[in-house]
Amino acid sequence: MSRLFPAPLLSVALFVLWLLLNLSVSPGNILLAAGLALFAPLLLAPLRPQHAHVKRPWVVLKLVARVGIDVVLSNVQVAAGVLRMGSRAPHSAFVHIPLELREAHGLAALSMITTVVPGTVWSELALDRSVLLLHVFDLKDEAAFIEHFKRVYERPLMEIFE
Known part of the structure; x- marks a missing residue:
């Protein structure tokens, strides 16, 4: 069959x-x-690539909800940044994020998340998949951003796919 x-x-x-x-x-x-x-x-x-094996479906639902919230919040932040462009220019920057996630489906999901969330652009992935170069529209604190990115997106994806 x-x-x-x-x-x-x-x-x-x-x-x-x-x-x-x-x-x-x-x-x-x-x-x-x-x-x-x-x-x-x-x-x-x-x-078709190899089949993905989702280990924790409940984590998927939590991640989808979190991404939805982040999309709304990021839209508001980017809109505010564009509107106040004359008084305070956004501090755009490229950020190198060390990755622990190596699974292909997890990396694909991470790339889609960064594409969907306004204010972030997936720029480059190291050949060994150890570092992600991400462009951020308005970066206030690089260390805090990296910690947030890893905690909110990378770790749940590791729970789901690895």
């Missing part, structure tokens, strides 16, 4: 999305959706 459906959730999602995007459940669209749901995962299976 797994050879026919290497990614069953992806197959179901493709089937449903095809029908939703076409706003039709005609026999032709159902046939096309079934073909897409069957053949796309089979053809793309060699491109």
Whole structure:
């Protein structure tokens, strides 16, 4: 069964999305959706990385909630920084963050988190995955920022994936 459906959730999602995007459940669209749901995962299976193993699902929920809160707070902070640009320019800086996280899925999640949170940009990852170069829009205290980043994002990801 797994050879026919290497990614069953992806197959179901493709089937449903095809029908939703076409706003039709005609026999032709159902046939096309079934073909897409069957053949796309089979053809793309060699491109998929190894499967992620989530060790603590509750930590995932806490991390998602924390990232959501940080997105809102960071939006407000960046907007305030832009609005007061004339009176006090933001102190933008590149920060080298030493990483303990080495798992590929965890690093991918960390890169998405830094992309979603306004005011931070993932700039570079060392070849040995030991140091992350991050650009911060308005950096007040580098040591405090690094400690916050590691405590709030890296450690939960280590709990989830390692």
